[in-house]
Each structure stands twice: as structure tokens, then as C-alpha cells.
Amino acid sequence: MSETTREPEARRLATAARDRVRFEEDALALSDQVYRVARHLVGSREEADDLMQETYARAFRSWRSFTPGTNLRAWLLRILTNLNIDRGRRIQRQPDSQPLEEGDYFLYNRLEESTDGPTDEDRVVQRLSQNDVVEALSEVPHDFRDVIVLVDIGDFTYADAAQILDVPIGTVMSRLHRGRRILKQAMAASAVGGDG
Amino acid sequence: MCNCEECEQWMQPYMDRVLTDAERAEAETHLDECSYCRKRYRFEEHLRQFVRQAVVIEPMPIELKQKLSELRTPLL
Numbered sequence: 001m002s003e004t005t006r007e008p009e010a011r012r013l014a015t016a017a018r019d020r021v022r023f024e025e026d027a028l029a030l031s032d033q034v035y036r037v038a039r040h041l042v043g044s045r046e047e048a049d050d051l052m053q054e055t056y057a058r059a060f061r062s063w064r065s066f067t068p069g070t071n072l073r074a075w076l077l078r079i080l081t082n083l084n085i086d087r088g089r090r091i092q093r094q095p096d097s098q099p100l101e102e103g104d105y106f107l108y109n110r111l112e113e114s115t116d117g118p119t120d121e122d123r124v125v126q127r128l129s130q131n132d133v134v135e136a137l138s139e140v141p142h143d144f145r146d147v148i149v150l151v152d153i154g155d156f157t158y159a160d161a162a163q164i165l166d167v168p169i170g171t172v173m174s175r176l177h178r179g180r181r182i183l184k185q186a187m188a189a190s191a192v193g194g195d196g
Numbered sequence: 197m198c199n200c201e202e203c204e205q206w207m208q209p210y211m212d213r214v215l216t217d218a219e220r221a222e223a224e225t226h227l228d229e230c231s232y233c234r235k236r237y238r239f240e241e242h243l244r245q246f247v248r249q250a251v252v253i254e255p256m257p258i259e260l261k262q263k264l265s266e267l268r269t270p271l272l
Binding site: 020024028031032035036039040045049052053056057060103104105107108120121122124125128130132133134137151152153158173176177180183 | 204205207208212214235236238239240242243244246247248249250251253255256257260261263264265267268269
């Protein structure tokens with residue numbers, strides 16, 4: 001190979017190496033945010049740690065398939081949720097098999113009923129403890145919990161959540177709608193007792 | 197203007213800002229005039245914030261962060 005043909009090739013390799021380094025730095029800079037979501041998607045810290053390492057190993061191998069300028073955090077979480085499913089940590093189930101849940105005002109009404117004297121919104125929400133929320137979230141079935149974690153905790157848009165979970169946007173909306181209601185029922189049961 | 201039942205249905209989409217302009221205006225008119233729904237709307241706002249704060253987890257372990265860095269492609 002002559003000097004003149006080697007030069008563009010060397011330049012191309014240098015550019016690719018620079019792009020890869022930048023990609024890896026950008027991905028690592030998002031690791032705290034990805035971990036935060038991962039930790040809620042799986043049951044334990046150990047599982048989250050394993051999943052994070054698998055996710056980043058795969059992301060670094062397939063960095064060329066990421067389109068610069070698109071949402072890298074969503075791209076990483078798409079890998080993570082796919083790996084989570086592949087590893088069989090989750091039992092896929094039909095969301096429609098869930099029993100019908102109460103309406104959106106249910107939690108407020110339950111907490112208000114159980115509060116003595118005059119109430120305002122602040123006092124009602126104070127009936128809940130951190131533990132009530134954490135326990136309730138763990139009781140929400142995976143399909144519903146995933147969208148709550150992504151949208152309400154991870155701040156993803158409906159469209160990003162749909163891309164990450166590889167489901168239509170309408171499915172994200174319906175799971176979010178039902179998931180929040182299931183969460184509220186579980187919080188009511190935890191805070192007030194009874195069957196919710 | 198929507199009624200309390202419709203307002204309850206629209207509450208979450210309203211908070212997610214995905215209602216149409218017309219639906220949003222209807223919901224806001226109802227919330228202005230209905231103290232029952234307004235009280236529940238304020239509760240829902242507090243609740244979202246509370247849930248977000250309640251589920252804050254411990255930061256990513258430093259050892260894990262180190263392991264992720266070690267997965268990077270070695271520089272030649």
C-alpha cells in the first residue's frame with residue numbers, strides 16, 4: 001500500500017477511534033442515571049450491578065449502531081431492558097389479566113377518610129411514609145412498574161419509554177394509567193390497611 | 197365544561213401535559229370551579245413529588261463505576 005492510500009485510511013481510523021472514545025465517555029457520564037432506573041427495574045442491587053456491566057459491555061461493543069444526536073440514555077436503557085428480558089429475570093405476563101383497579105381519586109379518598117379532623121392536601125400526603133411508597137412500587141407488576149419507573153422516576157417521555165420497551169406509545173399510556181392506579185391501591189393498603 | 201368524573205379521567209393526562217388544548221381548557225375551567233377536584237389535583241401534584249423523592253436510591257457504588265470504566269475499549 002502506498003503512502004497516499006494509507007493516509008486516508010489512517011485518518012479514518014483516527015476519526016473512528018475519537019468517535020468511539022467520545023461515545024464511551026458520554027455513555028459513562030450517564031451511568032448514574034441509567035443505574036437509577038436499572039435499580040428499580042430489577043429486584044436487587046446485585047442484579048442491577050450485573051445488568052449494568054452487561055449493558056455497558058454490549059453498548060461499547062455495538063457503539064456504531066448508535067445514531068449520534070439521538071437519545072443515548074434511552075438507547076442504553078433499551079439495551080438494558082432487552083438484556084433483562086433475555087436473562088429470564090422477568091416472567092412475561094399479560095397486563096390485561098390484572099384485576100380492575102380503583103379510580104384516580106381513590107388514594108386521596110382513602111387517606112382522607114382515615115385522617116381525623118379537617119384535612120388539606122399536605123396533611124393527607126403526610127399520611128404516607130417513604131416505606132409505603134417503596135413497598136407499593138415493588139408490588140406493582142413488572143409491565144406496569146417499568147413504565148412508572150421510566151416516566152415518573154426516570155423522566156422519559158412516552159415516546160422514549162415506548163422505544164426503550166419496544167411497545168407502541170398507546171401501550172405505554174395504558175400501562176401508565178393502570179400502573180399508577182395499582183400503585184395507589186398498594187399505597188393505600190400499606191398506609192391505611194385493608195384490601196385497598 | 198367537564199364534570200368531576202371526566203376530570204378524574206383527565207387528571208393524569210392533564211398532569212402529563214398530553215391533553216389537547218381544548219381538553220386542557222375544559223379541565224382547567226372545571227378545576228377553577230370545583231373545590232372537590234381542585235383539592236385532589238393538588239394532592240396528585242404533591243404525591244408525584246413525594247413518590248419521586250421516596251424512591252431515591254443509594255448512588256451507584258464506586259466499584260461498579262470502576263468496573264464500567266474498565267469495560268472501555270483499550271486505547272492502542
